[in-house]
Amino acid sequence: MLKQIEGSRAVAEAVALCRPDVICAYPISPQTHIVEGLGELVKDGTLTPCEFINVESEFAAMSVAIGSSATGARTYTATASQGLLFMAEAVYNASGLGLPIVMTVANRAIGAPINIWNDHSDSMSQRDSGWIQLFAESNQEALDLHIQAFKLAEELSMPVMVCMDGFILTHAYERVDMPAQAEVDAFLPPYEPRQVLDPAEPVSIGAMVGPEAFMEVRYLAHAKQLSALEVIPRIAHEFQQRFGRRSGGLVRGYRCEDAETIVVALGSVIGTLKDTVDDMRERGVLIGVLGLQSFRPFPLAAVRAALQHAKRVVVLEKSFSVGLGGVVSTDVRLALSGLQLHGYTVVAGLGGRAITKASLERTLREAIADKLPSLTFMDLDWRIVNRQLEREAQVRRSGPIAENLLRDVGTVASKVS
Amino acid sequence: MLQIRIHGRGGQGVVTAAEMLSIAAFHQGRHAQAFPSFGSERTGAPVVAFCRIDDAEIRLREPILAPDVLIVQDPTLLHQVDVFQGLHAEGYVLINSQRSFHDLGLADIEQRYRHERLATVPATEIALRHLGRPLPNAVLLGGFAALSGLISLDAVGHAIRAKFAGKVAQANVAAAAEAYAFVRQELEDLAHAQAD
Numbered sequence: 001m002l003k004q005i006e007g008s009r010a011v012a013e014a015v016a017l018c019r020p021d022v023i024c025a026y027p028i029s030p031q032t033h034i035v036e037g038l039g040e041l042v043k044d045g046t047l048t049p050c051e052f053i054n055v056e057s058e059f060a061a062m063s064v065a066i067g068s069s070a071t072g073a074r075t076y077t078a079t080a081s082q083g084l085l086f087m088a089e090a091v092y093n094a095s096g097l098g099l100p101i102v103m104t105v106a107n108r109a110i111g112a113p114i115n116i117w118n119d120h121s122d123s124m125s126q127r128d129s130g131w132i133q134l135f136a137e138s139n140q141e142a143l144d145l146h147i148q149a150f151k152l153a154e155e156l157s158m159p160v161m162v163c164m165d166g167f168i169l170t171h172a173y174e175r176v177d178m179p180a181q182a183e184v185d186a187f188l189p190p191y192e193p194r195q196v197l198d199p200a201e202p203v204s205i206g207a208m209v210g211p212e213a214f215m216e217v218r219y220l221a222h223a224k225q226l227s228a229l230e231v232i233p234r235i236a237h238e239f240q241q242r243f244g245r246r247s248g249g250l251v252r253g254y255r256c257e258d259a260e261t262i263v264v265a266l267g268s269v270i271g272t273l274k275d276t277v278d279d280m281r282e283r284g285v286l287i288g289v290l291g292l293q294s295f296r297p298f299p300l301a302a303v304r305a306a307l308q309h310a311k312r313v314v315v316l317e318k319s320f321s322v323g324l325g326g327v328v329s330t331d332v333r334l335a336l337s338g339l340q341l342h343g344y345t346v347v348a349g350l351g352g353r354a355i356t357k358a359s360l361e362r363t364l365r366e367a368i369a370d371k372l373p374s375l376t377f378m379d380l381d382w383r384i385v386n387r388q389l390e391r392e393a394q395v396r397r398s399g400p401i402a403e404n405l406l407r408d409v410g411t412v413a414s415k416v417s
Numbered sequence: 418m419l420q421i422r423i424h425g426r427g428g429q430g431v432v433t434a435a436e437m438l439s440i441a442a443f444h445q446g447r448h449a450q451a452f453p454s455f456g457s458e459r460t461g462a463p464v465v466a467f468c469r470i471d472d473a474e475i476r477l478r479e480p481i482l483a484p485d486v487l488i489v490q491d492p493t494l495l496h497q498v499d500v501f502q503g504l505h506a507e508g509y510v511l512i513n514s515q516r517s518f519h520d521l522g523l524a525d526i527e528q529r530y531r532h533e534r535l536a537t538v539p540a541t542e543i544a545l546r547h548l549g550r551p552l553p554n555a556v557l558l559g560g561f562a563a564l565s566g567l568i569s570l571d572a573v574g575h576a577i578r579a580k581f582a583g584k585v586a587q588a589n590v591a592a593a594a595e596a597y598a599f600v601r602q603e604l605e606d607l608a609h610a611q612a613d
Contacts, residue, residue: 004443006436138476168478173439173451175474271476356479 012037095130100153117352259288425490559593
């Protein structure tokens with residue numbers, strides 16, 4: 001059924017269609033509307049049986065999720081930004097124990113400076129946690145990925161993070177096709193746990209493991225993620241067969257076939273990139289976009305296959321590793337080992353900085369002319385950067401950086417353009 | 418693609434206006450995307466929301482920098498924010514005010530843009546009469562339907578009822594209809610004046 005609704009509402013309804021037994025969450029922008037929506041659906045009886053548990057923190061949210069999942073309950077939570085960091089210890093426990101929890105991360109920057117806007121720093125901070133990480137390009141894909149995520153998580157007995165851009169997707173109203181309950185039921189079988197806390201057949205979960213077997217437990221998690229490289233495309237294919245839409249999978253190319261330049265990206269910016277590519281193609285530039293739908297497991301072979309015939313690769317990412325550069329780029333470079341390609345990292349959109357078609361086209365043209373530095377911060381305001389550097393060179397007590405820069409910009413409110 | 422930018426203040430329903438506009442367009446079978454300017458905005462602070470309408474899927478996610486339509490929910494913003502920034506040469510402007518463009522000090526805007534695409538409507542006063550509260554957002558959508566013909570008053574009514582229920586919905590639908598009639602009259606008066 002076609003609907004014009006907010007992205008958060010679309011995800012809430014999709015999660016409800018998956019019949020979770022337990023939802024536990026703590027509110028944090030920009031994720032809040034999702035769990036508010038689910039709370040309403042539980043309260044009004046639309047989603048039943050389901051226990052909605054209000055917890056006192058994100059750490060508690062993931063801890064409750066671990067407990068409920070271990071009893072064989074289909075379990076869902078959602079968070080963002082500092083909330084994800086606050087639950088980090090439990091995030092690692094959930095994957096280490098092999099519990100198939102599904103969690104939405106409404107991607108948002110990490111402070112300080114405190115910032116509620118979108119970038120990918122939060123989920124990137126957990127990329128090594130052992131969770132599968134899927135990224136949505138649109139609200140339709142976010143909705144679809146949640147339905148696929150429960151199937152994937154439960155088949156592998158491994159937790160899945162569905163990452164969607166905070167505000168840009170969560171707060172956007174757009175058209176979505178909401179599947180019928182019967183269709184979701186036919187696609188997603190009831191949860192059959194591999195391990196369960198059952199008084200009738202008692203087991204313990206969470207043993208301490210010493211040097212004699214710790215490496216092996218970790219290796220098995222890796223082997224399982226590698227097997228997800230087969231399962232993710234199969235589930236996406238099954239989804240397409242049933243629902244008639246291509247959503248998810250490992251990677252998706254757009255106009256890459258004869259492209260000399262390919263831009264690699266994650267999430268909603270792929271949409272703006274597609275429009276930019278169409279404009280540049282009209283002017284004769286051979287350019288395409290490769291979207292990564294799965295970031296963990298990282299599809300090395302699929303990325304290499306998609307990029308190997310290009311001349312240059314530009315990784316556009318909303319994250320960066322201070323002191324190194326790109327996060328996604330490092331993985332893409334690994335996929336391209338031994339290939340003689342020009343590689344560029346463009347860090348863009350940090351803390352909600354708008355990513356415009358005009359800036360993208362200007363940056364990509366510089367890359368095509370091979371004039372782009374290997375690491376670029378798109379639309380960086382050098383004026384305020386340099387003023388701060390001068391200040392620090394001139395006086396010892398140069399003061400707090402964030403406050404200085406806001407004073408230089410001349411506003412304390414945010415600007416969109 | 419039609420791009421609409423709505424300016425107002427926190428508490429005036431700016432974001433809801435963009436959302437309702439997208440629902441109205443969807444009701445007419447079109448693709449639409451509405452999104453706020455993503456701020457942790459407070460009551461009274463300048464707020465911007467956006468809506469894109471097209472016949473194909475909308476993939477673009479940048480803020481609207483060059484709008485085809487500008488809706489200004491609060492005329493006091495005219496002297497605080499450059500609301501006209503990037504406005505398309507053939508653009509539409511609808512301002513919530515009892516005063517004309519000339520009286521608002523916007524004579525230069527009147528000169529630069531097509532007269533039949535500029536209108537003011539006393540949306541706050543209309544809202545106070547129908548709702549008892551100064552919420553001009555749904556009212557202005559009725560005015561926009563009349564000014565542009567790009568969405569129908571019926572679709573605006575549908576969108577209002579999708580967002581609100583009961584008496585609040587009814588009062589907003591009636592207020593939007595009054596704004597629609599008001600702007601239609603304004604345009605007819607202008608047409609007569611031009612014919613004379």
